Amino acid sequence: MSQITWTQTDEAPAMASYSFLPIVQAFTKSADIEVKTRDISLAARVIALFPERLEAEQRIDNELQKLGDLAKTPVANIIKLPNISASVPQLKAVIAELQSKGYKIPDFSENPQTDEEKAIREKYTTVLGSAVNPVLREGNSDRRAPSAVKNYAKKFPHSMGEWLSSSKSHVATMSAGDFRSNEKSITMGENTEAKITFRGQDGNEIVLKEAVPLETGEVVDATFMSKKALVQFLETQLEDAKDKGVLFSLHMKATMMKVSDPIIFGHAVKVFFADVINKHAETLEQLNVNFNNGFGDLYNKIESLPAEIEADIQKIYASRADVAMVDSHKGITNLHVPSDVIIDASMPAAIRAGGKMWNKNDELQDTKFIIPDSSYAPLYDETIKNCIANGALDPRKMGTVPNVGLMAKKAEEYGSHPTTFEVPADGSIMVTDAKGNTIHEQVVEEGDIWRLVRVKDESIRDWVKLAVNRAQKSGWKTIFWLDEDREHHIELRKKVDEYLKDYDISGLDIEIMPVKDAARVSIERIRAGENTISVTGNVLRDYNTDLYPILEVGTSAKMLSIVPLMAGGGLFETGAGGSAPKHVQQLLKDNYLRWDSLGEFLALVPSLEQVAALDNNVRAKILANALDKATEKLLENNKSPQRKLGTIDNRGSHFYLAMYWAEAVAKQTEDAELASKFAEVFKNLAENEETINQELLSVQKQAVDLGGYYKHDFENVSAVMRPSKTFNDVIDNI
Structure with a gap:
């Protein structure tokens, strides 16, 4: 049977x-x-x-x-x-x-x-x-809109909000100090067992991870997000949002990136509500409030806030830029619960709505979309710029952007949870092999978020095979999204170039582009009714397979998602x-x-x-x-x-x-x-x-x-x- x-x-x-x-x-x-x-x-x-x-x-x-x-x-x-x-x-x-x-x-x-x-x-x-x-x-991901779903969307198009050329909506991302900027990457030459160690400025060492098995051909990255750079970025964007009269809206993946993103979310909450947090620090400490769980954690710890704290919160709302709302009737903001505003769902919804989110008056308003890590922000930035320049997309005429995603064997960021750490003090973090040789070493400061990210050679080889297979079966333009100046992507590109030689691709339209250019070309082609296969890493797989389907067919739930x-x-x-x-x-x-x-x-x-x-x-x-x-x-x-x-x-x-x-x-x-x-x-x-x-x-x-x-x-x-x-x-x- x-x-x-x-x-x-x-x-x-x-x-x-x-x-x-x-x-x-x-x-x-x-x-x-x-x-x-x-x-x-x-x-x-x-x-x-x-x-x-x-x-x-x-x-x-x-x-x-x-x-x-x-x-x-x-x-x-x-x-x-x-x-x-x-x-x-x-x-x-x-x-x-x-x-x-x-x-x-x-x-x-x-x-x-x-x-x-x-x-x-x-x-x-x-x-x-x-x-x-x-x-x-x-296995790796093969995700696309079935023809029945695509045809239905063209016959019965879903609603799309109006995009105005005067829109102030935009993406804000870090230009330095983020995971992308601090990334170091290497391809392993032999099997080994790595150790991750923190060394404080006083010379004392703490073993963060005793044994991380690494394989020959595996791409191994070390990177960190600077707490100082993140806090400065958030403070600057908060002021800029107020000056421009747009909503302040944070977009994270705190559910999937369960170690790093809640910490980043917590910093955003602490920056926004800094005056209240500083003034009532003793009370908040007694309540054991953890702002990594969102500002709503304060309300969870005490159902009825003291009048003074509630008044100070309202002063913050009055003086700061307006924050995007999840439920304006209940006063639940974008900063209340990390799982309320998940980037791969919230960003496409906002783009469908003309680049707007809901404000405290239950009205749609232009928005500053805060995406701290610049690795992925270009996807949304290029899409928003295209809509401001050309207006809303028309589901009746749109092409499609299916995805081949590198995700096998806990590839890349989504497999990094056991090797992600909040730095305990100023010092350095070292990754050493079984012989004591240094694989990566980075100087870090207290509060920085450091992580080791890996992707196995067999996963990359299978990813390339799947991309070529889709290109052959569809005949569509196929783009590998790989930056020329991001260390991880440089290592991946070496392998992609090598493994593409295993196939006859002479009649296929396969190209490698930086993420920014790939996002721009994909949205231009989809607007023109042309089809483009995006071949991406794990996080962009997640984001692409929500953004494009939501624009094309109204929901990502109608996608065919196969993992061979x-x-x-x-x-x-x-x-x-x-x-x-x-x-x-x-x-x-x-x-x-x-x-x-x-x-x-x-x-x-x-x-x-x-x-x-x-x-x-x-x-x-x-x-x-x-x-x-x-x-x-x-x-x-x-x-x-x-x-x-x-x-x-x-x-x-x-x-x-x-x-x-x-x-x-x-x-x-x-x-x-x-x-x-x-x-x-x-x-x-x-x-x-x-x-x-x-x-x-x-x-x-x-x-x-x-x-x-x-x-x-x-x-x-x-x-x-x-x-x-x-x-x-x-x-x-x-």
Whole structure:
């Protein structure tokens, strides 16, 4: 029997799976395919950390590790839904919920004192930020808009805000002292085990990391962000924002870059609220406020602020540049919670809205977009400049920018968490090999953020292969985004130039460009209706695969994301989860889930195609082709979740997908037995369309109980997400 693994994750994607997965399992068993689940939700990952503290019936295996092991095998076929990349506030929330359910797990201490507290904190850090993706991504990324989605966007274009030539919106980034400026890079000539050591000016040494295995051909970088340079940059930009009359808006990736970015976020908060923090330092220290968790941490520590502190906060708001708002009605600013404004979601949304963000009066306003590290800022800078010069993009005429991303084996920045450190004092940090030879050494100051970043040779070789493969299959212009003056990119380019020689690329349009030029050319070409494959490192993969899809098709959740695993299997990712929390809030309040499972529909097609190819499973190919047709019909008939209560939601879209899928299987001529079976399914669904719709719609506009937010109750959620008995009876009896 063939096998597909479906991940249980968090929030809206998890809720949707309760409705959609029974449909998938019912259809695929006809092709002798078993669709199994593995729970990699945040709650499950936390529970798996502390088996010794739990009752026997509460203990669970480390499903993420098991899935990671599977990803290294040629039989891997994994459909991975969006999961929570936990911030500290989210981690604390899941701990509290689990404790309330009787799980005797320990508290998370931000300032551990005892050895036990330090050990507990160390365990918890393994579930913070991008804990899932590096484990599963044993291959590089191939991400693009499927033709059905692209065609739909051209026929039914999403709204785009007006761009004015007078717009003051712009990107602000550091010109010195950031990670890019301080980067040193080297390619290893032999296998070794490196040690990272801090040496203070007094000569005392602290071993930061005892053993970091490095491989021959691996690119190894050391870099740091200067605290002094960062604080000066933020202070200058804050004044400039006020002078220009634009919103001050910080854009970080504090969820994925779980060590470095929260520290940077904290500095921005401390610069903005400096007067309040300095004046009330003693009180804030007593409350143990950690501004790396955002200014909202102050409110979390004390629900009702003393009148004097509240008054001083209001004075800050009155005297400083206006800050962009997340929720102006509740007074929640861009600086409240690090996970509220994630750059790869917030920047494309602002560009779609004409370069504006919301101000305190709930109005859109021109904005200064603060992106401290200059490695990635040109992507957004060039896009904004193009829109100011040429106006809003037109989805009806736009080309496309798919991406081939270097992410295998925890490549680059997203794998740097265990080797990222806040510098304890003035001194230097050294990286030495097993023989004591210096690989990198840098002079640093107290508060600087230092990190070691790596990418393995086999990952780069596979990345080049995937890029050439996409260029050959598409015939489109293909651009490697590599700066000529960034040390890491210089090392990568040597390898790219070498590995391109392994292929006949004489008839292909493959070019290597600096990030700034590549971003400019890509936005110019997309505006002209031309297609351009971007071949990028890991962070730009993340940013590109949100920016361009959101501009092209309205959302990155509608992208087809394939990770051809280096061992031979496949990982199929289903879109972005940035809006997932808001959807769950609406489900709880109104029993209405607006989450669109289109990403799951799209990912299931290549997953089934892999089964067909590897296992010579003809029925899997029939199901894949039929699902492709069903998805296109779903889009054409506008049966995706709507925006208003009383209309079709996630569950209704699953019904129509199932009906169209059954219809397409019934109409195929390769397998008469399968056609006959699904003709009956289609007949039962079509004849009961009105009844099923009524059953699905009738449950809306009432609160529901999921039995928990992070760890919900299976029976509760199943009842909520499968409310149509008529529909369930048809599906469960296939």
